[in-house]
Amino acid sequence: MFCSNCGKEVAPEAVVCIHCGSAVNKTANSIVGQKSKLAAGLLAILLGLGIHNFYLGFTGKAVAQLLLSFCGVGYIWCLIEGIMILTGSINTDAQGLPLKD
Ligand SMILES: [Zn+2]
Structure with a gap:
């Protein structure tokens, strides 16, 4: 190095x-230990429960989304983040490591 x-x-x-x-x-x-952009994006869009943020290490946000998912708002939030992950607007995990394609 x-x-x-x-x-x-x-x-x-x-x-x-x-x-x-x-x-x-x-x-x-x-x-x-790079996280997969595709895996995170699909977790966000398909599940919509904040699981992608558990995967990326944003535990606080993940818990908020999980709770909000019970009233429908969390899914919209997850869907937007899933799109942002797949388009590269969100491109790092909680440790600041870039996501791999
Ligand atoms: Zn030096």
Whole structure:
């Protein structure tokens, strides 16, 4: 793995570059645990219960959608988010990792 600021090699588990002190941008390197954009979008549209936000790690929002789904509002919210996920308007998970196609 290489520092995105100074370009020198840093340890794979490093969060800060030992050469220049800048935060290492992990998204520029190999990403593990990336969530699937398609899976998240389909969970949102097909289920509409906030399950896609549990999947992406937005637990608070997921619980709100789950509760709202019992009065119909949650499904519309999930549907909009599902479309936003599939079109790329929502493109990161709760950790800020980009979703894979
Ligand atoms: Zn550096």
